[in-house]
Amino acid sequence: MVYFPHTDDERTAMLAAIGCPSIGDLFSDVPKGYRFPALSLPEPLSELELEREMQRLAFGNRTVSDSDCFLGAGAYNHFVPSIVGDVLRRSEFYTSYTPYQPEVSQGMLQAMYEYQSMICRLTGMEVSNASHYDGATSLAEAVFLALNVGGPKRNQIVVFPGLNPQYVQVLNTYLRGRDEAITTDTIASDIGEKTAAVVVQSPNFFGQFETLDGLAETVHAVGALLIVIGDPIAMGLFKPPGDFGADVVVADGQPLGSHLSFGGPHLGIFTTRRTLVRKIAGRLVGETVDTEGSRGYVLTLATREQHIRRAKATSNICTNAALTALAAAVYLAALGKHGLRSVAELCYRKSHYAAARIEEVAGLQINPQAKDAVFFKEFVVDLRQPANGVCRQLTDQFGLVCGYDLGLVDPAHANHLLVAVTEMNKRESIDRLADALKQVTR
Amino acid sequence: MSEKTVFEKSIPGRIGVALPEPDVPPTRVPCDLLRADNGLPELSQSDVSRHYLRLSQRNYGIDNGFYPLGSCTMKYNPRICETVATYPSFLRSHPLLALADVQGNLELMFGLQECLREIGGFDAVSLQPSAGAHGELSGLLMMRAYHDDRNEGTRTQILVPDSAHGTNPASVAMAGLSLTEIPTDRGGNIDLQALGAACGSDVAGLMLTNPNTLGLFEQQVEEVIRLVHDCGAVVYGDGANMNALTGIMRPGDLGIDIMHYNLHKTFASPHGGGGPGSGPIGASADLAPYLPGPLVSDAVGDDPASRYELSTPKRSIGRVSTFFGNFGMMVRAYAYILHHGPEGLRANAEHAVLNANYLRVQLQKAFQVPFDRTCMHEFVCEGDAKQAGVRAIDVCKRLLDFGFHPPTNYFPLIVREALMIEPTETESLQTLDAFIAAMLQIAQEAETAPELLSSAPHLTPVRRLDEVKAARKQNFGDLGR
Known part of the structure; x- marks a missing residue:
């Protein structure tokens, strides 16, 4: 085996030093009826085969470009420097x-x-x-x-x-x-x-x-x-x-x-x-x-x-x-005082741009329950129809992950979409989001 | 020479990573909410790179050498498991994406649940807990809910052997339950008489570590479980020591009702300097309805976009972490299990136990092993060399001069001057022999030149550190004030 290095000779010498006839005998304290069960697990994969299997699983996910994802709600799409x-x-x-x-x-x-x-x-x-x-x-x-x-x-x-x-x-x-x-x-x-x-x-x-x-x-x-x-x-x-x-x-x-x-x-x-x-x-x-x-x-x-x-x-x-x-x-040391400030400024600026575009282009209301609140990088859009369907349509037709369906949290908010905008979202993606929302909610 | 801190290296005006210029028009920011200075340092990227490279050179991992830290299962971390965990479509997937868009992740989690279920002999597995202790807390809350549902909420006592990991009693307290300690008998097993006397209608459960922290398999384990079940209580298995038993015995078959696995021990996800880990829990049919959710289920449909779903057990205690727990650790552990297969996992346990027994027999030449019988994946000896008056801590510090990480010391509490030694299966006979030679030499030095031990270590980046001063000084950070 690759991960334990013992040769047959070494195993024999070690067992002799211990004074035990076989490796199996080291487990004589384990109740006999339960010892050495046959595990029904997949047969082992070599490193090469394993890589292919894990790639297959990874390809089972749908990938969306960072710029086109507006999903937050507790986990955020931010830049991770090399x-x-x-x-x-x-x-x-x-x-x-x-x-x-x-x-x-x-x-x-x-x-x-x-x-x-x-x-x-x-x-x-x-x-x-x-x-x-x-x-x-x-x-x-x-x-x-x-x-x-x-x-x-x-x-x-x-x-x-x-x-x-x-x-x-x-x-x-x-x-x-x-x-x-x-x-x-x-x-x-x-x-x-x-x-x-x-x-x-x-x-x-x-x-x-x-x-x-x-x-x-x-x-x-x-x-x-x-x-x-x-x-x-x-x-x-x-x-x-x-x-x-x-x-x-x-x-x-x-x-x-x-x-x-x-x-x-x-x-x-x-x-x-x-x-x-x-x-x-x-x-x-x-x-x-x-x-x-x-x-x-x-x-x-x-x-x-x-x-x-x-x-x-x-x-x-x-x-x-x-x-x-x-x-x-490492992130804080590398970005430092000015870098982190820039990230925060970009989040604030882009999310406000996005909110303004969605309001203007799609005619949808922003933060319907707290119109005057100051927001940072996330805001609520009243879609006037269930967010559930809108999210699916935007992904399937426009390749956009438009946000989080707040109906999942509270049925009273079924028409509300929580949109997160960070430094990762380019202006053209934000514009596409506003246009797509307009088309879908018209 | 100590390494300067990031603050001491900071030069106003420097930056290590620059962000793009804004591509949208400016917007008004309410001035009263702004801060003047966020207090972070200012460094160039090469400053940062060199800083952390130098720090890494002042740190010891399993890649640096032998790390026989008992109870921690410091085994080699296969590189393929690290590589696959960094595939972008795992790393960049958002946990709240539509399930149709993350079928690959869900299939992986389902596969891991199934493997762990099979390895442990349980009815269902939840991957939510983020560490072993987190699994313990979840398991204890499940026990409470189970007894409450049977109108037996007065069961508040948890029996814990005196050899248990410190997390066991701490988890009991966090779950609002009371602790009864059960002594260890002369053979290193749970004292059956004391256990029998403690079992009663007020007992919610027993927390059983098997093999126990002496590294010994509980010889009357069937009787232990029977006593607990007969009084109407539940048996929780601390799976921290599963590296000894994977493929050797299934705890669920024996009657263990709930158990956590440490993916960062048995299944080689790296320890990361203290974390993150992952502590999934398995449960028998009676307890499975209480598992923390959601779990992943297989709808076995034909539509690949909706095959894997989320489901929450009907009497679930609820979430114990946001989203799904530590998915990144699950990727590594699943890859590890697929890579080894059933025979490979069993062989790991066998060689872990072979290595531990070899060390036990060889070290007995100079160190007392108080519970002397065939051990499992680890064993405990008294760390003050037989004849001399040096302490276990001195032996540990001297080992650093030989390039080895010392064993766990002063635990378990029931052995004086304890050294708890766990070699794992990935160490060669040559490494074990070098460690034995070092230990025997140190035992001799303890007699002939004890000052070599008491003044150790001599060859490390810093010498022995003043822990009392740290506690008194209470300098936990450079706050820049």
Whole structure:
């Protein structure tokens, strides 16, 4: 076999050293009736055959050019510079484990320290951990933190209605083991001494900025925590949630240098205030020195974690999303201050151009339920007919993936299309989208 | 020499990647929402490239050498699995595309579900969880829902052997359940008497790692499962150690009700410096209705555009992650399974166990193995060399000077000065012999020159690091303030 190197002679010598007559005898503890089942799996494929089979599967997907795809709703089509993939292919990084031995893991540890630094600056927060699985699980961990800080008397979590519905679903699953429940409300009027956390997403699921001014003060006045779900690209240009007094800022980090990859692996960004650092979940890298006084980095405050504290740990998380966090770090370092700002400006400018074209050419209403809201890179179009059929027609007749059918979330929004526009969408694609929508909805 | 950070290398005005000029007219931006400075560094592309290349040279992966980290299954990652995972039509497919447009992805996921179902002996598999611990939490929430449906919501105790991974008790707490620890007997098995006494009408389930974290197969596993089932509870299998059992035994056949797989261990998707991984869970017919959804189902229709569908089990606990979990890891694991076939997977387990037993026998010349019998894919020894007063951590740090990654240390907690050693099947006899020679030399140094161990490592990019200072200093980032 290619992947284990043992020759017959070596196997014989090793068994002799062990004092065992055959490899099969090493498994004598396994109940006899269950030992060595015949697995009904496909016969092995050589590397050449495997490549063909995986290509066949890949060709089973319909591909649309990046420029013609206007689908977002939680996963975004952004440019991934070559340097990101190049660094991620260094096998010293991707074939390493969690950096438990810091002396031979300085590369990953420093990269994570820098990731934490850049994410803190971007979000306007003081502490970032070294990642969760995705944005939704970051949110669930943030809510658990708020419930732990709030204690048994605070059992209410208030979420704004503009949250990504999949985030709410994941949060509900996580809360199945607890007594606390989610209340959905727009305004903080409902909050009080029982509230542990208020959760708001800005830009929200419909692409619009929520009014964060004064919200933290209202939430803090009743002793609760403010959790904000943000968009890391928007933070390149717009004031970050940290500037509005958020206690925890979470986000899905996929837009920062990770491909869509059919939804994963993505990256869960998690940041908070210094005062809450001992309550947070996940790995944390800190700076220190070695015995000769040289600067170095280690995993720190591990007494929060499951491998030390077991049932008293802040979370069960072990494996995280280190490599996608590395992708984010390389992306942020390569684009830098001005590059990220440009990406955000392009998203803002192109999405507003798209909204204006669709309104003008196709005569369709934009953001019907919040006409004056400021949006970032996504907006809602009222198609005046089911989005479901329009989406299919635009793909089949025009080769355009026009957006997300909001009827899938709520039947009351069956006529609403959520359109995402990023730096990837060229003007001609946007013009074609507006024209196609005009033809189809006429 | 330490490597400067990206902030220390930043020079105002530099940029590593430039974006195209806008091709649409400008639009008004509300000034009160803008920020003055996003705080990011400014570097040229070659600055960035050299920075991360240098950092990679200060990092140790399985490609650098032997990595016998117990419980982590650090095996060689076949390159073909990496290559196929980067095919553009996998990488660039949006998770919310119409199902007709992603039939290739869905066929792949369905194929993987079926393979895992067959390997584990389960009724259904969900690919949603993103890691082993995520699978554990999902499994425990499934258990709760199952008991609730049978009007047995008062079952809140979870039995966990004292040898379990730390994630087990932590997952129990996250699921709002209570923990009862079951001791290990002198043979390295679950103490059956203690287990029998703990089994009762308040027990929701047992979390069983088999082989356990001592690397030993649970010798009375059938009796363990019978005791738990007889009291009306469910058995959860921690599949972290499936590299010992793939093709050797199917946990579902034995009566395990729910189990997670670690695609990043058994099926060689790389560990990525800590993640991302993938932790699918399998379930028996009774528990399958509670799996987190959606799953992929095969409508077996003639229309290739609608053959594979999404379906959510009828009593599903719901989503545990956005979209479908870590699809990129699924591509790698599915390729790995197809590449190996049934005989190849079994041979992997056999050679993983052969390698571990060879190391166990050879290292016993200098290191005590407290539960001494044929092990599975890993074993645990006491890391302070038999005679001398050095500690396991010193042995580990000295191993770094020999170019080896040290084993897992101080775990499991039931062995003093524990070193948990898992060689995996992809290591050659020559590598194992070199590791044995290093360990025996270190054992000798422990007697003759113990300062060589206590001052180790000597040949690494940095010397031993001050972890206490890191915890006290609390410098978690350069915030530029």
